[in-house]
Amino acid sequence: HAIECRINAEDASKNFAPAPGSIGAYSEPTGPGVRIDSGVGPGGVVSPMYDPMVAKLIVWDADREQATARMLRALGEFEITELKTLIPFHKALLASDQWAAAETCRDLVEDKKWLKQLAFPKVEPSDSEEEEPKIERDYSVEVSGKRFEVKVIGAVLAGGGAAASNGGGRGAPKRRERSSGGAASSEELPSPLQGTVLKVAVEQGAEVEEGALICVIEAMKMENEITAHRSGKVEELTVTEGASVAAGEKIAKIV
Structure with missing residues:
Protein backbone atom coordinates (compact mmCIF):
# COMPACT_ATOMS: atom_id res chain seq x y z
CA HIS A 1 0.00 0.00 0.00
CA ALA A 2 1.37 3.43 -0.96
CA ILE A 3 0.44 6.93 0.23
CA GLU A 4 1.56 10.26 -1.21
CA CYS A 5 1.37 13.62 0.56
CA ARG A 6 2.06 16.76 -1.42
CA ILE A 7 3.91 19.24 0.74
CA ASN A 8 2.66 22.55 -0.64
CA ALA A 9 3.39 26.05 0.61
CA GLU A 10 -0.24 26.61 1.57
CA ASP A 11 -2.15 27.52 4.72
CA ALA A 12 -4.96 25.00 5.24
CA SER A 13 -6.54 27.17 7.96
CA LYS A 14 -7.12 29.90 5.34
CA ASN A 15 -8.89 27.67 2.81
CA PHE A 16 -5.56 26.42 1.44
CA ALA A 17 -4.37 29.89 0.46
CA PRO A 18 -0.90 29.93 -1.12
CA ALA A 19 1.81 30.94 1.36
CA PRO A 20 4.94 31.80 -0.63
CA GLY A 21 8.08 32.74 1.23
CA SER A 22 11.59 31.78 2.20
CA ILE A 23 12.62 28.46 3.72
CA GLY A 24 14.67 28.44 6.91
CA ALA A 25 15.85 25.02 8.07
CA TYR A 26 15.04 22.09 5.79
CA SER A 27 15.50 18.40 6.56
CA GLU A 28 13.79 15.51 4.74
CA PRO A 29 12.74 12.22 6.35
CA THR A 30 14.59 9.05 5.39
CA GLY A 31 14.35 5.32 5.96
CA PRO A 32 12.95 2.16 4.35
CA GLY A 33 9.77 2.68 2.36
CA VAL A 34 10.18 6.47 2.22
CA ARG A 35 10.73 8.48 -0.96
CA ILE A 36 11.05 12.23 -1.46
CA ASP A 37 10.80 14.15 -4.73
CA SER A 38 11.81 17.77 -4.16
CA GLY A 39 13.84 20.60 -5.57
CA VAL A 40 14.36 22.88 -2.59
CA GLY A 41 16.70 23.20 0.34
CA PRO A 42 17.66 25.43 3.27
CA GLY A 43 17.40 29.10 2.32
CA GLY A 44 15.32 28.38 -0.77
CA VAL A 45 12.40 30.53 -1.87
CA VAL A 46 8.89 29.50 -2.94
CA SER A 47 7.87 32.19 -5.41
CA PRO A 48 4.27 33.42 -5.77
CA MET A 49 4.73 33.21 -9.55
CA TYR A 50 4.74 29.41 -9.71
CA ASP A 51 3.07 26.33 -8.23
CA PRO A 52 3.31 26.15 -4.42
CA MET A 53 4.63 22.59 -4.31
CA VAL A 54 7.69 22.09 -2.13
CA ALA A 55 7.98 18.30 -2.24
CA LYS A 56 6.19 15.00 -2.78
CA LEU A 57 6.46 12.61 0.15
CA ILE A 58 5.68 8.98 -0.72
CA VAL A 59 5.69 5.96 1.59
CA TRP A 60 4.72 2.33 1.14
CA ASP A 61 4.23 -0.68 3.39
CA ALA A 62 2.41 -4.01 3.61
CA ASP A 63 -1.06 -2.54 4.20
CA ARG A 64 -2.93 0.74 4.69
CA GLU A 65 -2.54 0.80 8.47
CA GLN A 66 1.22 0.28 8.38
CA ALA A 67 1.65 2.72 5.49
CA THR A 68 -0.30 5.33 7.47
CA ALA A 69 1.94 4.84 10.50
CA ARG A 70 5.01 5.20 8.30
CA MET A 71 3.68 8.38 6.70
CA LEU A 72 2.89 9.92 10.08
CA ARG A 73 6.42 9.12 11.22
CA ALA A 74 7.87 10.65 8.05
CA LEU A 75 5.74 13.79 8.37
CA GLY A 76 6.89 14.16 11.96
CA GLU A 77 10.52 14.02 10.83
CA PHE A 78 10.04 16.46 7.94
CA GLU A 79 11.45 19.79 9.11
CA ILE A 80 10.63 23.00 7.25
CA THR A 81 10.88 26.24 9.19
CA GLU A 82 9.84 29.82 8.36
CA LEU A 83 7.46 28.59 5.64
CA LYS A 84 3.83 27.56 6.08
CA THR A 85 3.14 24.17 4.52
CA LEU A 86 0.48 21.46 4.50
CA ILE A 87 2.44 19.18 6.85
CA PRO A 88 0.12 19.91 9.84
CA PHE A 89 -2.92 19.30 7.62
CA HIS A 90 -1.64 15.93 6.41
CA LYS A 91 -0.81 14.84 9.96
CA ALA A 92 -4.26 15.80 11.25
CA LEU A 93 -6.05 14.13 8.33
CA LEU A 94 -4.13 10.85 8.63
CA ALA A 95 -4.86 10.76 12.37
CA SER A 96 -8.62 11.27 11.88
CA ASP A 97 -11.33 8.65 12.38
CA GLN A 98 -12.50 9.18 8.79
CA TRP A 99 -9.11 8.19 7.41
CA ALA A 100 -8.92 5.16 9.70
CA ALA A 101 -12.34 4.07 8.38
CA ALA A 102 -11.09 4.44 4.78
CA GLU A 103 -13.53 7.28 4.08
CA THR A 104 -12.89 10.09 1.61
CA CYS A 105 -12.48 12.74 4.37
CA ARG A 106 -14.21 15.25 2.12
CA ASP A 107 -16.27 16.58 5.02
CA LEU A 108 -13.09 17.51 6.89
CA VAL A 109 -11.50 19.20 3.90
CA GLU A 110 -14.63 21.35 3.49
CA ASP A 111 -15.11 21.98 7.23
CA LYS A 112 -13.76 25.51 7.79
CA LYS A 113 -14.05 25.18 11.57
CA TRP A 114 -11.89 22.04 11.53
CA LEU A 115 -9.39 23.67 9.18
CA LYS A 116 -9.07 26.75 11.40
CA GLN A 117 -7.80 24.48 14.19
CA LEU A 118 -4.72 23.98 12.01
CA ALA A 119 -3.82 27.68 12.07
CA PHE A 120 -0.13 28.36 12.52
CA PRO A 121 0.80 29.98 15.84
CA LYS A 122 1.54 33.68 15.78
CA VAL A 123 5.21 34.51 16.10
CA GLU A 124 5.78 36.38 19.34
CA PRO A 125 8.77 38.71 19.71
CA SER A 126 11.66 37.19 21.60
CA ASP A 127 12.91 38.60 24.90
CA SER A 128 15.94 40.00 23.11
CA GLU A 129 13.69 41.87 20.68
CA ASN A 166 8.32 53.96 13.60
CA GLY A 167 6.77 56.97 15.27
CA GLY A 168 9.33 59.42 13.91
CA GLY A 169 7.21 60.77 11.04
CA ARG A 170 3.68 60.99 9.78
CA GLY A 171 4.36 58.63 6.88
CA ALA A 172 5.77 55.77 8.97
CA PRO A 173 2.50 54.28 10.32
CA LYS A 174 1.05 54.01 6.80
CA ARG A 175 4.08 52.13 5.49
CA ARG A 176 3.99 49.78 8.46
CA GLU A 177 0.30 49.05 7.95
CA ARG A 178 0.78 48.07 4.32
CA SER A 179 3.61 45.69 5.05
CA SER A 180 2.18 43.96 8.10
CA GLY A 181 -1.04 41.98 7.91
CA GLY A 182 -1.08 41.40 11.66
CA ALA A 183 -1.50 45.09 12.45
CA ALA A 184 -4.94 45.46 10.87
CA SER A 185 -7.87 46.51 13.06
CA SER A 186 -11.03 44.42 13.45
CA GLU A 187 -12.69 46.64 10.84
CA GLU A 188 -9.97 46.14 8.25
CA LEU A 189 -9.85 43.13 5.93
CA PRO A 190 -6.21 42.32 5.07
CA SER A 191 -5.13 40.15 2.18
CA PRO A 192 -4.04 36.72 3.44
CA LEU A 193 -1.67 36.29 0.51
CA GLN A 194 0.30 37.99 -2.22
CA GLY A 195 -1.15 37.92 -5.72
CA THR A 196 -3.13 39.65 -8.45
CA VAL A 197 -6.73 40.83 -8.06
CA LEU A 198 -8.82 39.05 -10.70
CA LYS A 199 -12.24 40.29 -9.63
CA VAL A 200 -13.75 42.83 -7.24
CA ALA A 201 -17.26 41.75 -6.27
CA VAL A 202 -18.43 44.78 -4.25
CA GLU A 203 -18.44 48.55 -4.47
CA GLN A 204 -17.46 51.10 -1.89
CA GLY A 205 -20.48 51.98 0.22
CA ALA A 206 -22.18 48.60 -0.25
CA GLU A 207 -23.72 46.71 2.67
CA VAL A 208 -22.33 43.18 3.02
CA GLU A 209 -22.95 40.16 5.21
CA GLU A 210 -20.21 38.19 6.91
CA GLY A 211 -18.86 35.64 4.43
CA ALA A 212 -19.88 37.66 1.36
CA LEU A 213 -17.41 37.64 -1.54
CA ILE A 214 -15.26 40.78 -1.61
CA CYS A 215 -12.72 39.89 -4.29
CA VAL A 216 -10.82 37.07 -5.96
CA ILE A 217 -7.02 36.98 -5.82
CA GLU A 218 -4.91 34.78 -8.07
CA ALA A 219 -1.69 33.38 -6.64
CA MET A 220 0.36 30.40 -7.74
CA LYS A 221 -2.19 29.58 -10.47
CA MET A 222 -4.96 29.34 -7.87
CA GLU A 223 -8.00 31.59 -7.53
CA ASN A 224 -8.68 32.50 -3.90
CA GLU A 225 -11.99 33.98 -2.78
CA ILE A 226 -11.60 36.67 -0.14
CA THR A 227 -14.76 37.03 1.92
CA ALA A 228 -16.02 39.61 4.41
CA HIS A 229 -14.86 38.93 7.97
CA ARG A 230 -17.86 40.78 9.41
CA SER A 231 -21.20 42.28 8.41
CA GLY A 232 -21.41 46.01 7.75
CA LYS A 233 -20.78 48.77 5.25
CA VAL A 234 -17.75 48.81 2.95
CA GLU A 235 -16.36 52.18 3.98
CA GLU A 236 -13.08 51.73 2.10
CA LEU A 237 -12.17 49.54 -0.88
CA THR A 238 -8.48 49.74 -1.71
CA VAL A 239 -8.10 47.13 -4.49
CA THR A 240 -8.89 47.19 -8.20
CA GLU A 241 -9.03 44.46 -10.81
CA GLY A 242 -5.64 43.69 -12.32
CA ALA A 243 -3.70 45.28 -9.46
CA SER A 244 -1.13 43.46 -7.34
CA VAL A 245 -1.69 43.03 -3.62
CA ALA A 246 0.78 42.06 -0.91
CA ALA A 247 0.13 39.72 1.99
CA GLY A 248 -1.23 41.79 4.87
CA GLU A 249 -2.19 44.73 2.66
CA LYS A 250 -5.61 46.22 3.40
CA ILE A 251 -8.31 45.15 0.95
CA ALA A 252 -11.28 46.86 2.53
CA LYS A 253 -12.59 48.48 5.68
CA ILE A 254 -15.99 47.25 6.85
CA VAL A 255 -17.72 49.22 9.60
Whole structure:
Protein backbone atom coordinates (compact mmCIF):
# COMPACT_ATOMS: atom_id res chain seq x y z
CA HIS A 1 0.00 0.00 0.00
CA ALA A 2 1.37 3.43 -0.96
CA ILE A 3 0.44 6.93 0.23
CA GLU A 4 1.56 10.26 -1.21
CA CYS A 5 1.37 13.62 0.56
CA ARG A 6 2.06 16.76 -1.42
CA ILE A 7 3.91 19.24 0.74
CA ASN A 8 2.66 22.55 -0.64
CA ALA A 9 3.39 26.05 0.61
CA GLU A 10 -0.24 26.61 1.57
CA ASP A 11 -2.15 27.52 4.72
CA ALA A 12 -4.96 25.00 5.24
CA SER A 13 -6.54 27.17 7.96
CA LYS A 14 -7.12 29.90 5.34
CA ASN A 15 -8.89 27.67 2.81
CA PHE A 16 -5.56 26.42 1.44
CA ALA A 17 -4.37 29.89 0.46
CA PRO A 18 -0.90 29.93 -1.12
CA ALA A 19 1.81 30.94 1.36
CA PRO A 20 4.94 31.80 -0.63
CA GLY A 21 8.08 32.74 1.23
CA SER A 22 11.59 31.78 2.20
CA ILE A 23 12.62 28.46 3.72
CA GLY A 24 14.67 28.44 6.91
CA ALA A 25 15.85 25.02 8.07
CA TYR A 26 15.04 22.09 5.79
CA SER A 27 15.50 18.40 6.56
CA GLU A 28 13.79 15.51 4.74
CA PRO A 29 12.74 12.22 6.35
CA THR A 30 14.59 9.05 5.39
CA GLY A 31 14.35 5.32 5.96
CA PRO A 32 12.95 2.16 4.35
CA GLY A 33 9.77 2.68 2.36
CA VAL A 34 10.18 6.47 2.22
CA ARG A 35 10.73 8.48 -0.96
CA ILE A 36 11.05 12.23 -1.46
CA ASP A 37 10.80 14.15 -4.73
CA SER A 38 11.81 17.77 -4.16
CA GLY A 39 13.84 20.60 -5.57
CA VAL A 40 14.36 22.88 -2.59
CA GLY A 41 16.70 23.20 0.34
CA PRO A 42 17.66 25.43 3.27
CA GLY A 43 17.40 29.10 2.32
CA GLY A 44 15.32 28.38 -0.77
CA VAL A 45 12.40 30.53 -1.87
CA VAL A 46 8.89 29.50 -2.94
CA SER A 47 7.87 32.19 -5.41
CA PRO A 48 4.27 33.42 -5.77
CA MET A 49 4.73 33.21 -9.55
CA TYR A 50 4.74 29.41 -9.71
CA ASP A 51 3.07 26.33 -8.23
CA PRO A 52 3.31 26.15 -4.42
CA MET A 53 4.63 22.59 -4.31
CA VAL A 54 7.69 22.09 -2.13
CA ALA A 55 7.98 18.30 -2.24
CA LYS A 56 6.19 15.00 -2.78
CA LEU A 57 6.46 12.61 0.15
CA ILE A 58 5.68 8.98 -0.72
CA VAL A 59 5.69 5.96 1.59
CA TRP A 60 4.72 2.33 1.14
CA ASP A 61 4.23 -0.68 3.39
CA ALA A 62 2.41 -4.01 3.61
CA ASP A 63 -1.06 -2.54 4.20
CA ARG A 64 -2.93 0.74 4.69
CA GLU A 65 -2.54 0.80 8.47
CA GLN A 66 1.22 0.28 8.38
CA ALA A 67 1.65 2.72 5.49
CA THR A 68 -0.30 5.33 7.47
CA ALA A 69 1.94 4.84 10.50
CA ARG A 70 5.01 5.20 8.30
CA MET A 71 3.68 8.38 6.70
CA LEU A 72 2.89 9.92 10.08
CA ARG A 73 6.42 9.12 11.22
CA ALA A 74 7.87 10.65 8.05
CA LEU A 75 5.74 13.79 8.37
CA GLY A 76 6.89 14.16 11.96
CA GLU A 77 10.52 14.02 10.83
CA PHE A 78 10.04 16.46 7.94
CA GLU A 79 11.45 19.79 9.11
CA ILE A 80 10.63 23.00 7.25
CA THR A 81 10.88 26.24 9.19
CA GLU A 82 9.84 29.82 8.36
CA LEU A 83 7.46 28.59 5.64
CA LYS A 84 3.83 27.56 6.08
CA THR A 85 3.14 24.17 4.52
CA LEU A 86 0.48 21.46 4.50
CA ILE A 87 2.44 19.18 6.85
CA PRO A 88 0.12 19.91 9.84
CA PHE A 89 -2.92 19.30 7.62
CA HIS A 90 -1.64 15.93 6.41
CA LYS A 91 -0.81 14.84 9.96
CA ALA A 92 -4.26 15.80 11.25
CA LEU A 93 -6.05 14.13 8.33
CA LEU A 94 -4.13 10.85 8.63
CA ALA A 95 -4.86 10.76 12.37
CA SER A 96 -8.62 11.27 11.88
CA ASP A 97 -11.33 8.65 12.38
CA GLN A 98 -12.50 9.18 8.79
CA TRP A 99 -9.11 8.19 7.41
CA ALA A 100 -8.92 5.16 9.70
CA ALA A 101 -12.34 4.07 8.38
CA ALA A 102 -11.09 4.44 4.78
CA GLU A 103 -13.53 7.28 4.08
CA THR A 104 -12.89 10.09 1.61
CA CYS A 105 -12.48 12.74 4.37
CA ARG A 106 -14.21 15.25 2.12
CA ASP A 107 -16.27 16.58 5.02
CA LEU A 108 -13.09 17.51 6.89
CA VAL A 109 -11.50 19.20 3.90
CA GLU A 110 -14.63 21.35 3.49
CA ASP A 111 -15.11 21.98 7.23
CA LYS A 112 -13.76 25.51 7.79
CA LYS A 113 -14.05 25.18 11.57
CA TRP A 114 -11.89 22.04 11.53
CA LEU A 115 -9.39 23.67 9.18
CA LYS A 116 -9.07 26.75 11.40
CA GLN A 117 -7.80 24.48 14.19
CA LEU A 118 -4.72 23.98 12.01
CA ALA A 119 -3.82 27.68 12.07
CA PHE A 120 -0.13 28.36 12.52
CA PRO A 121 0.80 29.98 15.84
CA LYS A 122 1.54 33.68 15.78
CA VAL A 123 5.21 34.51 16.10
CA GLU A 124 5.78 36.38 19.34
CA PRO A 125 8.77 38.71 19.71
CA SER A 126 11.66 37.19 21.60
CA ASP A 127 12.91 38.60 24.90
CA SER A 128 15.94 40.00 23.11
CA GLU A 129 13.69 41.87 20.68
CA GLU A 130 11.49 43.23 23.47
CA GLU A 131 14.48 44.41 25.48
CA GLU A 132 16.42 45.78 22.54
CA PRO A 133 18.43 48.79 23.73
CA LYS A 134 17.52 52.22 22.40
CA ILE A 135 19.70 55.29 21.96
CA GLU A 136 18.90 58.95 21.36
CA ARG A 137 20.71 61.17 18.89
CA ASP A 138 20.29 64.93 18.37
CA TYR A 139 20.71 66.36 14.87
CA SER A 140 20.57 69.78 13.25
CA VAL A 141 18.84 69.72 9.88
CA GLU A 142 18.02 72.37 7.31
CA VAL A 143 14.73 72.32 5.40
CA SER A 144 13.84 75.04 2.86
CA GLY A 145 16.47 77.34 4.31
CA LYS A 146 15.27 76.90 7.90
CA ARG A 147 17.24 75.17 10.63
CA PHE A 148 15.60 72.62 12.94
CA GLU A 149 16.82 70.61 15.91
CA VAL A 150 15.53 67.01 15.83
CA LYS A 151 15.92 63.98 18.07
CA VAL A 152 16.06 60.42 16.71
CA ILE A 153 15.26 57.49 19.01
CA GLY A 154 15.88 53.95 17.79
CA ALA A 155 17.60 50.62 18.18
CA VAL A 156 21.37 50.39 18.16
CA LEU A 157 22.69 49.30 14.76
CA ALA A 158 25.82 47.30 14.12
CA GLY A 159 27.74 50.44 13.21
CA GLY A 160 26.74 52.24 16.38
CA GLY A 161 24.00 54.38 14.82
CA ALA A 162 20.31 54.41 15.56
CA ALA A 163 17.48 53.01 13.49
CA ALA A 164 14.63 55.46 13.03
CA SER A 165 11.63 54.90 15.25
CA ASN A 166 8.32 53.96 13.60
CA GLY A 167 6.77 56.97 15.27
CA GLY A 168 9.33 59.42 13.91
CA GLY A 169 7.21 60.77 11.04
CA ARG A 170 3.68 60.99 9.78
CA GLY A 171 4.36 58.63 6.88
CA ALA A 172 5.77 55.77 8.97
CA PRO A 173 2.50 54.28 10.32
CA LYS A 174 1.05 54.01 6.80
CA ARG A 175 4.08 52.13 5.49
CA ARG A 176 3.99 49.78 8.46
CA GLU A 177 0.30 49.05 7.95
CA ARG A 178 0.78 48.07 4.32
CA SER A 179 3.61 45.69 5.05
CA SER A 180 2.18 43.96 8.10
CA GLY A 181 -1.04 41.98 7.91
CA GLY A 182 -1.08 41.40 11.66
CA ALA A 183 -1.50 45.09 12.45
CA ALA A 184 -4.94 45.46 10.87
CA SER A 185 -7.87 46.51 13.06
CA SER A 186 -11.03 44.42 13.45
CA GLU A 187 -12.69 46.64 10.84
CA GLU A 188 -9.97 46.14 8.25
CA LEU A 189 -9.85 43.13 5.93
CA PRO A 190 -6.21 42.32 5.07
CA SER A 191 -5.13 40.15 2.18
CA PRO A 192 -4.04 36.72 3.44
CA LEU A 193 -1.67 36.29 0.51
CA GLN A 194 0.30 37.99 -2.22
CA GLY A 195 -1.15 37.92 -5.72
CA THR A 196 -3.13 39.65 -8.45
CA VAL A 197 -6.73 40.83 -8.06
CA LEU A 198 -8.82 39.05 -10.70
CA LYS A 199 -12.24 40.29 -9.63
CA VAL A 200 -13.75 42.83 -7.24
CA ALA A 201 -17.26 41.75 -6.27
CA VAL A 202 -18.43 44.78 -4.25
CA GLU A 203 -18.44 48.55 -4.47
CA GLN A 204 -17.46 51.10 -1.89
CA GLY A 205 -20.48 51.98 0.22
CA ALA A 206 -22.18 48.60 -0.25
CA GLU A 207 -23.72 46.71 2.67
CA VAL A 208 -22.33 43.18 3.02
CA GLU A 209 -22.95 40.16 5.21
CA GLU A 210 -20.21 38.19 6.91
CA GLY A 211 -18.86 35.64 4.43
CA ALA A 212 -19.88 37.66 1.36
CA LEU A 213 -17.41 37.64 -1.54
CA ILE A 214 -15.26 40.78 -1.61
CA CYS A 215 -12.72 39.89 -4.29
CA VAL A 216 -10.82 37.07 -5.96
CA ILE A 217 -7.02 36.98 -5.82
CA GLU A 218 -4.91 34.78 -8.07
CA ALA A 219 -1.69 33.38 -6.64
CA MET A 220 0.36 30.40 -7.74
CA LYS A 221 -2.19 29.58 -10.47
CA MET A 222 -4.96 29.34 -7.87
CA GLU A 223 -8.00 31.59 -7.53
CA ASN A 224 -8.68 32.50 -3.90
CA GLU A 225 -11.99 33.98 -2.78
CA ILE A 226 -11.60 36.67 -0.14
CA THR A 227 -14.76 37.03 1.92
CA ALA A 228 -16.02 39.61 4.41
CA HIS A 229 -14.86 38.93 7.97
CA ARG A 230 -17.86 40.78 9.41
CA SER A 231 -21.20 42.28 8.41
CA GLY A 232 -21.41 46.01 7.75
CA LYS A 233 -20.78 48.77 5.25
CA VAL A 234 -17.75 48.81 2.95
CA GLU A 235 -16.36 52.18 3.98
CA GLU A 236 -13.08 51.73 2.10
CA LEU A 237 -12.17 49.54 -0.88
CA THR A 238 -8.48 49.74 -1.71
CA VAL A 239 -8.10 47.13 -4.49
CA THR A 240 -8.89 47.19 -8.20
CA GLU A 241 -9.03 44.46 -10.81
CA GLY A 242 -5.64 43.69 -12.32
CA ALA A 243 -3.70 45.28 -9.46
CA SER A 244 -1.13 43.46 -7.34
CA VAL A 245 -1.69 43.03 -3.62
CA ALA A 246 0.78 42.06 -0.91
CA ALA A 247 0.13 39.72 1.99
CA GLY A 248 -1.23 41.79 4.87
CA GLU A 249 -2.19 44.73 2.66
CA LYS A 250 -5.61 46.22 3.40
CA ILE A 251 -8.31 45.15 0.95
CA ALA A 252 -11.28 46.86 2.53
CA LYS A 253 -12.59 48.48 5.68
CA ILE A 254 -15.99 47.25 6.85
CA VAL A 255 -17.72 49.22 9.60
